[in-house]
Amino acid sequence: MGRAPCCSKVGLHRGPWTPREDTLLTKYIQVHGEGHWRSLPKKAGLLRCGKSCRLRWMNYLRPDIKRGNITPDEDDLIIRMHSLLGNRWSLIAGRLPGRTDNEIKNYWNTHLVKRLRSQGITDPGTHRKLPEPVEREVKRRRSNKSTSNKKQNKSKAKLLPAEKHKVHLPQPVRFTSLPLPRNDSFESNTITISPSQGRDQGCFGNGDGFLVGDNDRYGLVNGSDRECQSPVPTTTNTLEKLYEEYLQLLEIDDRQDQVHLDSFADSLLV
DNA sequence: AACAAAGTCAACCGCTCTGGC
DNA sequence: AGCCAGAGCGGTTGACTTTGT
Incomplete structure (x- = not known):
């Protein structure tokens, strides 16, 4: 449709959020509330796209997020x-x-x-x-996307049933x-x-x-x-x-x- | 100790849905 | 009805950590 992506990738931070970015986002939302994600980064002084801000807030910064082991x-x-x-x-x-x-x-x-x-x-x-042990077909929604050998191996490895119950202890x-x-x-x-x-x-x-x-x-x-x-x-x-x-x-x-x-x-x- | 393999999860990507115009 | 922006969703990636050799 020719629609512009949610954020131009030029000059925006990507990857893990820094404590400072978290603080900026949290403070902004505390004052102005959620929503208007596209314009939020600019107003909050963040070099992130709105989507990224929304995701960070929804998945990590929201005050009602309950972290810890899944019971x-x-x-x-x-x-x-x-x-x-x-x-x-x-x-x-x-x-x-x-x-x-x-x-x-x-x-x-x-x-x-x-x-x-x-x-x-x-x-x-x-x-x-399962009728018999069958490897699940790895669904590739975007089939044209190429993957490295490393990733392919990794995906394959994930099909193995090797089970190690490690206790998951998020912070x-x-x-x-x-x-x-x-x-x-x-x-x-x-x-x-x-x-x-x-x-x-x-x-x-x-x-x-x-x-x-x-x-x-x-x-x-x-x-x-x-x-x-x-x-x-x-x-x-x-x-x-x-x-x-x-x-x-x-x-x-x-x-x-x-x-x-x-x-x-x-x-x-x- | 060093390296590789496997596991984990935060973050990203691209798509769809919805509502306003 | 069609277009667009905003929002939300599910799939996937990749950096980092843990475990095994």
Whole structure:
């Protein structure tokens, strides 16, 4: 269409963000709010394209970002949601407050795909049994793009089921009680939880114990030692609701057909 | 200790969608 | 209806780290 790219690549910084850039962006958004990403860099004094600023804010600087290990129930929910929704990371992320689509996508690609493969019973893409060990075709949306040998080898290597469960410990970062800005937040659409509930149940608040064990294991709460102060409803309440709903559907589905699960998935898309 | 291979994840790219005109 | 800008999304890359030899 001849449309100009979102940013001219001349004279703009690329690659990792510096603390100074982070500060500039954060301060600007604190004062002026999100949006107008194209004009934001100029106004904020950043030599970045708007897209880059948006991404940095959405995936890293937003105050409601929850960093730290993906908890077992989040992990399980991601798998279940993926089986329903496929690679719609933003939708899945919308059901995991404080998690970003990028984070979930990375987690899926680096942890869950391998785990599912190592279990040898599902095609992670479709969550179905593989007829036989088959290397997933590496989808190349842009087929003309050439790749180096190194990259090809790397991609190939990723198909191997070698599984090493390394504990992923992203750096602990702030997690405040600001309301979620996401429009598609599951909580905002479906669940209301009083602050006292959140407090009473602790950071993970599901009361069934296994998450407490998780806390003990890492000595942190979601990778942060500050989050218990947050009165915000926790992910677990959301997850419990989803689980219940999902499990009910699974029971029905065993006897009937895919219709219920499909409609459940559709309801999430609303 | 040095190097290679594999793993991780922040950032980028290019596409689509949406709303205003 | 068509064009455009802004925003958002998913796929991919590549720098960096970790692990293995």
